[in-house]
Amino acid sequence: MNTGLINNVVCFEGVSVRFGAVSALDNLNLELRGGELSALLGPNGAGKTTALRLLLGLTRPSQGTVRVLGGDPRRSEARRGVGAMLQDISLPPNLSVLELLRLYAALYPAPLSVNRALELSGLSDQATSRASRLSGGQQRRLSFALAVIGNPELLLLDEPTVAMDVQGRAAFWHGIAELRSGGCTVLLTTHLLEEVDRAADRVIVLSRGVIVADAAPGSVRARVGLSRVRFSSRLDAAHWHTITLPGDVLEGGPAGQFSIRTRQPEALVRAALDLDPALSDLEVSRASLEDAFLSLTGPDQAPTGALA
Numbered sequence: 415m416n417t418g419l420i421n422n423v424v425c426f427e428g429v430s431v432r433f434g435a436v437s438a439l440d441n442l443n444l445e446l447r448g449g450e451l452s453a454l455l456g457p458n459g460a461g462k463t464t465a466l467r468l469l470l471g472l473t474r475p476s477q478g479t480v481r482v483l484g485g486d487p488r489r490s491e492a493r494r495g496v497g498a499m500l501q502d503i504s505l506p507p508n509l510s511v512l513e514l515l516r517l518y519a520a521l522y523p524a525p526l527s528v529n530r531a532l533e534l535s536g537l538s539d540q541a542t543s544r545a546s547r548l549s550g551g552q553q554r555r556l557s558f559a560l561a562v563i564g565n566p567e568l569l570l571l572d573e574p575t576v577a578m579d580v581q582g583r584a585a586f587w588h589g590i591a592e593l594r595s596g597g598c599t600v601l602l603t604t605h606l607l608e609e610v611d612r613a614a615d616r617v618i619v620l621s622r623g624v625i626v627a628d629a630a631p632g633s634v635r636a637r638v639g640l641s642r643v644r645f646s647s648r649l650d651a652a653h654w655h656t657i658t659l660p661g662d663v664l665e666g667g668p669a670g671q672f673s674i675r676t677r678q679p680e681a682l683v684r685a686a687l688d689l690d691p692a693l694s695d696l697e698v699s700r701a702s703l704e705d706a707f708l709s710l711t712g713p714d715q716a717p718t719g720a721l722a
């Protein structure tokens with residue numbers, strides 16, 4: 415199919431990436447429209463970083479075509495319009511935040527002001543600090559500032575909030591909101607599903623190089639149709655296993671607290687009250703995005719950190 419390249423900031427067409435026997439991406443078809451914030455989710459090894467590297471022209475597809483801002487990601491016109499924050503980037507340690515931002519700004523035709531980049535990343539108070547003096551979280555903020563200084567049309571962020579503290583994350587999401595109001599398209603990977611639930615227009619779940627879900631966060635949850643039933647009981651897990659239905663997942667918490675992921679909350683609640691009339695703290699909630707994610711990719715592939 416011939417795709418409308420003007421509307422599509424990003425376009426993957428039949429893209430596969432193989433590393434020897436490993437298939438990192440398998441026939442990926444994906445289009446991102448201008449202004450969208452999409453979150454790429456998936457367990458470790460799902461192919462998220464590979465997808466971002468393709469968009470930066472750092473990895474070549476074994477098969478298929480990748481287009482960014484209507485062009486080949488390896489060409490400089492496309493690269494000028496893309497800001498990126500990858501993992502494990504080392505910065506020159508003796509340069510200050512301000513100096514690095516000025517250096518980077520000089521590479522772009524219409525950069526943001528250095529002050530604006532500082533503001534968006536919440537680094538205004540560290541402007542004169544050397545990069546090596548920054549904490550881990552502040553270094554991530556600096557990477558973010560460097561990713562946005564070129565005033566990108568497309569922003570690619572690989573696990574941007576890792577190592578950020580609560581304030582850092584709040585500053586980051588505030589910065590993202592500001593950039594989006596200017597029309598910036600954002601694609602990010604993360605393990606923090608709660609943040610995605612609030613901020614993303616679209617959730618793309620990858621599992622073993624294949625898209626297993628692609629929808630708004632709410633409809634990914636709805637499609638999975640899960641509820642979570644929580645309660646406290648003196649009965650042990652063996653008792654509770656007897657009332658779970660096929661597909662239900664029982665988790666025993668500390669001090670007699672239980673949680674069951676289920677598609678049939680009404681039936682389960684009835685059976686639970688029959689089994690233990692003394693049951694307490696009963697609570698039924700809609701599945702979180704994390705629950706949906708686990709059910710789509712399988713609990714054995716849970717992302718690190720997401721269950722904490």
Ligand SMILES: Nc1ncnc2c1ncn2[C@@H]1O[C@H](COP(=O)(O)OP(=O)(O)O)[C@@H](O)[C@H]1O
Pocket residue numbers: 433436437438456457458459460461462463464465
């Ligand atoms: N340069 C590489 N050489 C060999 N295998 C790689 C390379 N990059 C990624 N892979 C493999 O491709 C798969 C997808 O990796 P990656 O895209 O980094 O996943 P994610 O970012 O979702 O954790 C993994 O099995 C990984 O080991």
Ligand SMILES: [Mg+2]
Pocket residue numbers: 462463464572
């Ligand atoms: Mg990765």
